[in-house]
Structure formats: structure tokens, C-alpha cells
Amino acid sequence: MSTPETRKQDVEHPSQDDRSRHGRDDHALSARPQDRTPVLMARQLEKTVGSGASAITILKGLDVEIHAGESVAIVGSSGAGKSTLLALLAGLDTLTHGELALFGESLSSLDEDGRARLRAGQVGFVFQNFQLLPTLTAQENVLLPLELSERRVDTEQARQWLARVGLEARVQHLPKQLSGGEQQRVAIARAFVTQPALVFADEPTGNLDRATGDRVADLLFTLNRESGTTLVLVTHDPQLAARCDRTLTLDEGRLHTHDGTTVPSHGPEGVDR
């Protein structure tokens, strides 16, 4: 089981395996030690929502493994369960059945507080509907994860992140005074402010015009490359998906690679490019 220190080390000083993987060297990937702890491992995930006659099982025994420094796109039709899956993988929601581990720690043994502690400072989340707190300014929304992770609350840091997403002139605005795309960018700044090892983003460019979306995507992939931030993105945008190391399609409650293989297939055949 990895400690926070070894995880940090993995992120800051990627191993030769990581570098090979980023170089898309499938042969090197096949030589990856199978015992390396993934950042995220899900086995036989099931999620049923609703109850009685209206109960539906959205995820039906889904498996996935994601390693440090990867960028993974999750695609699929509207209603396929992508947002549901992302919330589960981030430990924001509870499984009906299955096993899920983040950073080598099983979430099933943790209560809500335990899951929140595991996420704090290590996991960033960009919600599809942003979920900014309406009574807080953009800057205050961005500062929130620092407060929750009991880190030093540094308003300059919040300003810098807002500037990186092009919102230096909107720092003191409330969400209702911001456009949808501006709110989305505040949500992205908030997800990154703690410099988490793992970021989940649900359609992070869904409300942005192409130029702004490209700029936000450039930022995401720069952080992925330079800081080793592992990215798990849900997107309907094929261009954004194509920039990720691999794309997985959610269909019929399970993830598939583009050649139709159900995830995971161990070794390089599990990677679709």
C-alpha cells in the first residue's frame, strides 16, 4: 500500500514506466510491474438508483484500473451513467456492490467522513453542473477545498488559479453574476487549487466555446504532463477525448475500449492506442 509520500514521489518523479507510458510505448507498458498500486481500482462496480418498481441498475459489474499520470476519457451516450460513475470513482457516492480503492485504500471500509478525509487535498472534482456555492464569491469558492483540507488558506493562490482559467477580472463575483462558462472555469480552478494527485472532470469544457475550451483543455493536459496529475474526464467532445492517453466507452453499465474489449484486459491490449 502506498503512503502519501510515495504517491507524491510517484507524481513528482515519474518512474521509467510512467515516462514510457507517456511516450505511448506499448511494449514498455506490457513490461509494467503488475503489482504497482493503481491510483484507482474498481472491481465489479454495481450501482442501482431508485427503489421498488422504479429502481434501475446503471452500472453492472464494471471494472477499471487507472495508473498515476494517466489521462483517461470516459465517453458514452447521454444517460449511460457517466456522471454516476465519476461520482462513485471519486468516493462521492456509495456503491451498491463491488470494490473500489483510491491510492490503494479500499473505500468500502470507510464511512463518509473517512472518504472525505481520503479525498481531501488529493482528489479534485469538476461537476457537470459546477455546484458552486451561491453565496460565496468565485475566490471564496476556489478557497473552499483548501479550508476543507486544513491547508493554509492563501487568497493569492485562489487568484492565480482564477487567472489561469482567464477569470482574473471575476474574482469577487458571485456565481449568479457569472455566465455558465465562467462558472465552469471557477469549478475547474476549485478542483485544482489543492494540487491534487487525481482530478475527475465531468464535461469540463461542455459549456465553453471552442477557443476557451481549448485553453482550458491545454491547462488540464499541461498539469497532467508537468505535475503528473492523473485525469479522468467525461466528455462528449471527440477532440478532447483524443487528447487523452486512452478512451473508454460506458455502455450497458460497463466500460469498453474502442475495439469493444471490456475493461480491464491486463497488459497492452487494455490500452486502445
Ligand SMILES: Nc1ncnc2c1ncn2[C@@H]1O[C@H](COP(=O)(O)OP(=O)(O)OP(=O)(O)O)[C@@H](O)[C@H]1O
Ligand atoms: N438518484 C437517481 N434516481 C433515479 N435515477 C437516476 C438517479 N441518478 C441518475 N439516475 C438515472 O441514471 C441514468 C444515468 O445518469 P447519469 O447522469 O449518470 O448519465 P450521464 O451518462 O452522465 O448522462 P449525460 O451525458 O446526459 O450527462 C439516467 O437515466 C438518470 O436518469
Ligand SMILES: [Mg+2]
Ligand atoms: Mg452526465
